[in-house]
Amino acid sequence: MARRSRQDLIEEVHRLSDTFETAMDILCEIDPRWQADRHLVITRENMVSAIEQGRATPSEILAGLRAGLSDLVGHPQFGDPHRDPVGAEMARRYRDRTGRALLTDAGDPRRVARQVLRRGLIRDDDEARLISGYLADTTGGLFTPDQRDRATALLRDYETTQSGDS
DSSP: OOOOOHHHHHHHHHHHHHHHHHHHHHHHHHOGGGGGGGGGSOOHHHHHHHHHTTSSOHHHHHHHHHHHHHHHHOSTTTTOTTTOHHHHHHHHHHHHHHSSOHHHHHTOHHHHHHHHHHHTOOOSHHHHHHHHHHHHOTTOOSOOHHHHHHHHHHHHHHHHHHHHHO
């Protein structure tokens, strides 16, 4: 796969920023307590400024945006009206507002977790965090027992490899 240009990456920063900002706006409408945490999120202007000033690469900013979106929509129950009514309402309002699915725009972390299992290799810390988060979910919503065993082994292999690199 060809590397994307810097301009393509910056356009992706704007696209994911739109998704994140819209999702956060909706979440704050549903539960105003989230408004108190808005100041903790780096603004799009600061993201772009960091790229332009060389303090961060577009890839680093994208990794942060993806992690933030994963925090919002990455849990196994997201969107299930019985187990996650706030997530279901958030997904419905996002679709009403944009005409698109939030999980599609955010890059569904559940799909990524399943891809990691199919690949049989955790490539980086983001994937390791994602797999670890799903393994910590005691409701068993994403992985079958066999998949949990494989995911546990993959995470153990990744952690062993990483500790050997130190």
